[in-house]
Each structure stands twice: as C-alpha cells, then as structure tokens.
Amino acid sequence: MPVPDQHDFATNDFAGAALHRSLALLRAQGPVMPARFGGRPAVLISSHRALAEAFRDNERFPPADAYRITIEPVQGVTFQTMEGEQHRLYRRLATPAFQSRAVEAMEQEGLAQIAHELIDRLGKQRSADFASAFTHRVAFAVISRMLGIPSDREDLFRDWAVGFLEFPRDPARSRHCAEQITRYLLPILAERRREPRDDILSGLVMAEIDGRQLADDEILAHIRLLFSAGASTTTDALGNLIYTLLVQPERWQAVLAQPQLRANAIEELLRFETPVAVLPRLSAAEAVEFHGTRIPASTFCLFAIAAANRDPTVFTQPDRFDMHRDSSRKLLSFGPGPRLCPGMHLARRQLAVALDVVLERLPGLSLRDPEAAVPRGAILRGPVALPVRW
Numbered sequence: 002m003p004v005p006d007q008h009d010f011a012t013n014d015f016a017g018a019a020l021h022r023s024l025a026l027l028r029a030q031g032p033v034m035p036a037r038f039g040g041r042p043a044v045l046i047s048s049h050r051a052l053a054e055a056f057r058d059n060e061r062f063p064p065a066d067a068y069r070i071t072i073e074p075v076q077g078v079t080f081q082t083m084e085g086e087q088h089r090l091y092r093r094l095a096t097p098a099f100q101s102r103a104v105e106a107m108e109q110e111g112l113a114q115i116a117h118e119l120i121d122r123l124g125k126q127r128s129a130d131f132a133s134a135f136t137h138r139v140a141f142a143v144i145s146r147m148l149g150i151p152s153d154r155e156d157l158f159r160d161w162a163v164g165f166l167e168f169p170r171d172p173a174r175s176r177h178c179a180e181q182i183t184r185y186l187l188p189i190l191a192e193r194r195r196e197p198r199d200d201i202l203s204g205l206v207m208a209e210i211d212g213r214q215l216a217d218d219e220i221l222a223h224i225r226l227l228f229s230a231g232a233s234t235t236t237d238a239l240g241n242l243i244y245t246l247l248v249q250p251e252r253w254q255a256v257l258a259q260p261q262l263r264a265n266a267i268e269e270l271l272r273f274e275t276p277v278a279v280l281p282r283l284s285a286a287e288a289v290e291f292h293g294t295r296i297p298a299s300t301f302c303l304f305a306i307a308a309a310n311r312d313p314t315v316f317t318q319p320d321r322f323d324m325h326r327d328s329s330r331k332l333l334s335f336g337p338g339p340r341l342c343p344g345m346h347l348a349r350r351q352l353a354v355a356l357d358v359v360l361e362r363l364p365g366l367s368l369r370d371p372e373a374a375v376p377r378g379a380i381l382r383g384p385v386a387l388p389v390r391w
C-alpha cells in the first residue's frame with residue numbers, strides 16, 4: 002500500500018493537532034498500518050491493546066536493536082542496548098543510582114531551588130521565551146546537580162549534553178560533546194572512587210551485583226544515558242504542560258486556584274501530549290506476524306504512544322484535556338513491561354515542583370504567540386519556543 006509522505010515520522014514537523022489527526026486516521030484504519038521512518042518503510046502500531054502487547058513482547062520487538070543504531074555509537078554500551086538477562090542484570094546494577102539518596106535530596110529541596118533560581122534570572126523582565134529561559138533548562142540542571150557538577154559549570158555542561166544529543170543528525174558535534182563530558186567527568190570519577198559521596202556518580206561507582214561492578218567507561222555511558230533518556234523527555238513534558246495549561250487560560254486559572262488539581266493535570270498531560278509520542282523499535286531479525294500483519298525482518302516499528310493514549314476504546318472523549326480524568330493506570334507514556342521507565346518518579350516530581358514554583362512566582366503568565374508555542378515533532382515532541390508575558 003503506498004504511504005503518503007505526510008506519514009514520515011522521523012522528519013515531519015507534525016505541529017500541534019497535525020500529529021494527532023494523522024495518528025487518529027491511521028488508528029481508525031487498523032492497529033498496525035504502513036508508515037515511513039526517515040524515508041524507509043515502517044509500520045505504525047497505534048491501538049492501545051496492540052501497543053501494550055508489543056511493549057511486553059521482547060521477542061518480536063527486541064528493544065535494543067533500534068538504540069544500537071540511534072544512540073549507542075556516541076552513548077556507549079548501556080543496559081538500554083542489551084537484551085534479556087544481561088539487560089536485567091545491568092539495569093539492576095545501574096538504576097538504584099537514579100533512585101539513590103541524591104535523588105531523594107534533589108526531590109525534597111533541589112528541584113524547587115533550581116526552578117526558583119531560573120525564575121530569579123528573569124529579573125525585572127515582563128516577557129521572555131520561557132522555553133530557553135526555563136523549560137529547556139530545568140531537567141538538565143537536575144541531572145547536573147545530581148552528578149555534583151559545580152553550578153557555575155552547569156550552562157557549559159548543558160551545552161555539551163544538548164550537543165551530544167545531536168546524534169545522528171550531527172555526528173561530529175555529538176562525538177565532540179561526548180568527549181568533553183568524558184574529559185570533565187573522569188577526574189571527578191577518580192575522586193569518587195577514593196572518597197564516595199551521596200551522589201549518582203558514587204552510587205554508580207559502588208554498585209555491585211553478584212560480585213560485578215561497573216568499569217569507568219560503563220559508568221560514563223550510563224551518565225550519558227541519563228541525559229539522553231532523562232533530560233529531553235522531561236524538558237518536552239514540561240514545555241507541553243506549560244503550553245497546554247496556558248493555551249486555554251481557564252485551565253491555568255483552575256490549577257492556580259485549586260492546587261489539588263495539579264497532580265491529575267500532570268497525569269492528563271502525560272496522556273494528552275506525551276513527550277515520547279512515537280518510539281521507534283526494530284522488529285526481530287526474522288519476519289513476524291502481529292495483529293494480522295506480516296512485518297518483514299528488521300523493520301522499523303513505530304510504537305505510537307500518543308495514538309494509544311487517545312484510543313477511544315479506552316479513553317472517553319480522548320481528544321479532550323480533562324483534569325478530572327483518572328488515566329494513570331492506562332497510560333503507556335512510560336513504556337510498560339521490562340523497559341518501564343526507571344526515571345518516571347523523578348520526572349513526575351520535576352513536573353509537579355516546577356509547576357508549583359511557576360504558579361507561585363508568575364501567576365499572571367500568558368502566551369504571547371500561541372501559534373509559535375505549539376508542540377512539534379513525533380519522536381520527541383515539545384514546543385521549540387514559548388513566548389510568554391506576565
């Protein structure tokens with residue numbers, strides 16, 4: 002079946018409602034439909050039932066293969082690019098560090114401090130691009146502080162982290178930035194080996210399972226993984242949250258007046274405008290059958306989380322942003338199954354604390370140019386700019 006060009010999920014802008022319209026059309030035709038990914042033929046899995054099944058089926062849809070192409074060449078080997086028992090072992094070894102005391106301390110005081118500092122920097126301004134001033138900074142600052150990077154180096158470190166994430170679009174810049182991160186962290190890593198502290202690096206240095214510990218290059222790869230998996234995702238979620246609440250000012254007024262609505266507003270945002278809207282996987286090395294479709298060997302399978310999150314057989318009036326809806330149990334936004342996002346607790350806390358601080362400090366926030374602020378993209382989806390005034 003010929004696939005229209007507007008369905009290339011690697012390259013299309015999919016501004017605002019365009020993504021949801023395309024996904025709804027595909028979902029209405031069937032749970033597994035032909036699509037394109039970077040000019041290559043792909044299939045898109047869009048129904049909630051089929052996608053929940055695909056996430057848990059690591060035989061037909063082995064998770065590591067796509068990451069080996071899209072990120073491993075600069076990130077290095079991490080549990081994200083491993084399968085089966087090895088994935089489980091390394092995940093157990095490396096993820097407690099994301100949930101260590103450093104993360105707890107960060108949740109209790111650090112998150113609010115970062116948000117306040119960024120708003121302090123706005124000084125007497127009454128308008129700004131809130132993406133470059135705030136939403137594009139919070140998540141990078143959180144990871145930097147959990148690593149123990151001195152705050153005067155935070156902006157530089159953020160530039161390297163953003164540059165490293167340019168892979169595969171700009172491999173030379175990406176490699177250069179990854180090297181800068183390594184050069185910066187190696188002496189700190191040696192220090193933590195001598196004198197461990199309460200931070201993520203020390204957690205990774207000391208982690209041990211069955212007598213196995215992580216070597217320096219493995220630790221560095223897992224730090225890069227924190228940025229690739231944890232920074233842009235949360236950045237886009239925060240941008241989508243601020244946009245979605247401001248684009249209809251009565252939503253902003255509701256969360257301002259009723260703090261008890263905020264947790265649900267965040268869950269609803271994760272359903273309604275999730276930052277990992279489409280997640281590319283590669284199918285198994287041999288052709289597979291799935292929901293009546295034969296998928297050729299090693300085909301890009303686009304896990305359309307944003308489509309499943311708006312599946313009308315699961316969510317009533319799915320295109321409505323409803324802060325009273327209870328959707329958490331059915332959300333596919335953090336990828337159910339053995340790859341369930343280990344950073345989801347931290348992500349939710351970041352969104353909650355950042356929203357509280359913005360509402361407290363800038364209650365009169367409004368969009369200056371709603372068109373310029375719409376979420377864009379499919380693989381990672383968020384506003385590029387957020388022109389606001391207050």
Ligand code: HEM
Pocket residue numbers: 064080081092099226227230231232234235238275276277280333334335336339340341342343344345347348349
């Ligand atoms: C709203 C923000 C976030 C969203 C929507 C999100 C979403 C996801 C999804 C969908 C997966 C599954 C990927 C797959 O099946 O291949 C995943 C995995 C992962 N996430 Fe998140 N994530 C977020 C924030 C974070 C944060 C803050 C961290 C770390 C601090 C993080 C670390 C990871 C890691 C390490 C994995 C790989 C797990 C594995 O392969 O076993 N994420 N995330």
